[in-house]
Amino acid sequence: MPTLSPTIDRARLHALHERERQSFRDRNRESAALAREAGAHLLSGVPMPWMTRWPGDHPLFFTGAQGAHFRDADGHDFIDFCLGDTGAMTGHGLSVVADALSAQARRGITTMLPSGDAAWVAAELHRRFGMARWQFAMTATDANRFVLRLARQLTGRRKVLVFDYSYHGTVDESLVTVDAAGHVIPRPGNLGWAVPPAEIARVAQFNDLDSVEAQLRQGDVAAVLTEPALTNIGIVPPDEGFLAGLRALCTRYGAYLVIDETHTICLGPGGATREWGLEPDFFVIGKPIGGGMPAAAYAMTQPIADALDSFLRSDDVDVSGLGGTLTGNALALAAMRATLANALREEDFALTIPLAARWAQGVQATIDRHGLGWSVQQLGSRAEYWFCPPPRNGAQAAAAIDADLDAFMHLYALNRGILLTPFHNMALLSPFHTEADVDRHSEVFAAAVAEVLG
Template identity: 50%
Template sequence: MTSSGIDSSAVALFSARESERFLSNNPQSVAMAERARASLYKGVPMHWMSDWSTPVPLFVSHAKGARFYDVDGHEYVDFCLGDTGTMFGHSPDPIAHAIAEQGARGLTTMLPGEDAIHCGELLSQRFGLPYWQVTTTATDANRFVVRWARAITQRKVLLVFDGCYHGTVDDVMVRCREGQTVHRSGLVGQAYDLTQYSRSIPFNDLEALEAALAQGDVAALLCEPAMTNIGMVLPDPGFMAKCRELTRRYGSLLVIDETHTISTGMGGCTRQWELDPDFFVVGKPIAGGVPCGVYGCSAEMAEAMASVGKGSSEETAGHGHSGMGTTLSANALAMHCMRANLEQVMTQQAYDHMLPLAAELAEGFRRVIRDHRLQWSVTQLGARCEFQFCPTPPKTGAQAEAAFHDELQMALHLYLINRGILITPFHNMTLCCPDTSREDVARLIETLDQGIGELLAIPGARS
């Protein structure tokens, strides 16, 4: 018996059966996987694409709205939505039109157009920070903000929460183990000691937060307002307000990364919870699925940024050698799509549709868990929800990680895939988009209920 309440041998039998079903039903994906191995490392264009629950990668043909279709002609209801990259659905019509329009009049020029002004104005209205910069990814945005924070404060240490998600920024690739900051396990090719200038503490731990900040060397606290990639972890009441208070008290900046938590509602947690950050970052969905990220800053930070480098013999920080910016940042295609997304897709009407459906899905998960007498829990944040293999929602990244059961999770995911439903890999998270229907939600709940029932029917599953 595992902490999930289901015997591992039963999970293995269940998974083997589902793998056979997948291989039998997906001959084109199997053939493409074999062909791909001759030219693509691990047979995929990005190595983690081979880490899904399927025995070979599932190859996609096309996607639209809340659905995608594989090369074998199967239709899927998509609750993963590119792990937030297409949070408002695949190829919304305004984005498809924007791509066609801009595709005919130039993709990248290294110069701004009128769309840039519209985007800046729309971002300021949406998120409440007056000044904006555009990047190609949220990873880039976080990386550049960390540079600004260190330059402004003249401090070197970055503070993050254990289990955080901020893309692939080097400085965040650390964990907290027994009160000590260590490198993340599995980190490849790391040439220098990240713990020299990065510090990791548990989420929701005010004592650890103040102790870390009180050392007086923290340039910034970079955080998600709710953790989303180690398993969903919501902040305790008042915790984020305390983050703002303590960072100000000890002279550190507060950077809020809402690349996932933008699912909370219009303006993300930053507007919904009045977080008042110094810097704000969001990526993935901001341009409707076209690669793009942005960061915003307060007027005080903009003034401090303008002062960086003045009075020295070096070029000012606005120069191209600042360590910030890539040639494709703020390209014309991304700017046109971001404008269309902010004006026509990422709307209050969209959230008004998504949020009630996610609440309905979360309640359905709870009902299935109760009916099967499992000691699992459910966490919801706006349009996002997740079931976790622990009796109460976790309070820290370590608690969320302790609830992982990779084999069970992957077996359930594969069961769903074999029946035309996709949820986010690597944990049990779902997103509802404007094209998700109540019927889609009911289908996911019913199929998960059926899968758990079949798993528990295996002799010895509860032994």
């Protein structure tokens, strides 16, 4: 798959990137000072290691965020198309969530007892996604781990099938890829893996049912874990019939189908599960349902819940590997109730999906103007551009990455008041974005491309 336009002069691109780096330094002296201070005691100078990958010499330090914008320590205003990588999909600083958090914090944050919000949230999630029985987690990573434990318990099988270059948080089974011979190996960057990945994972290619069946035929897969469309190696939509075929294969070979909708809720209030009529055995949702508060949930069908009941009511459930002391705490549940009652609704997606379409159209207009072999994908209220034709699986997407061009485009946008999702050329739209915000990105994107092409 071609990844670059032959008209791009790499020396020119490097010079432009160095110019933008100097502009970043000149603009962000207060953030630079804060970064030096953070470097004294924080590992790698950041709260989480991947924060070193923001464009520029150091991360920006933000001082406030509201709606679709945030301000940094140097007083610059930014249009935020990252939105906390989906965590702030509802927009920053929702007053209803802030009020709920404040009120609940004064009543008590955690007691290891259920609050009345738990039943309301579970009922609302059932209404949206159709799954019968729900439990809570702090993150989608945790929820995925819990679901995989349950699938192994019920099937007596050890392995999990994931798609090449998929991502489901820091779940060991998903931080894998395959080598040239098709052997399962740790994904580059995977640190300190406990066992050889081939002992716990199988890998197939997205949009390739033959690849899936070849792995399931081995008879040792407890569950297939997937997003309905890949989003963490960029947006890779499913081919027509792929998800239905995947469902059929899971049934045929006795593996549970786990759908992770942490990002694909961008398709609507009930995510792809409702929009596309999916039938998962287990279901996971995280990040946006707490309005920015750490919160997640997982669900299962009624037959699975019935089969698990005796295990989950045992005296040893506290060491089952499910949950934790702060899981399902009253503060997180209050945030989920406030968020689900007031955001991620039909009327919100009626605003955000057309904005994502406008964003994609603005990018496509520049691609067409220059006759580039690039592409744009839209998935509900999310959109992304590629420096290649649309990939059909994660391996193609990974091979298409142009790190130098990515770095320049992100920094060019950042220096002009636009934040994109790190690791991707992706935008997520909230109800607080405006057409003017979108058009500003189209303008900046067009200017960046014109400079690169000379």
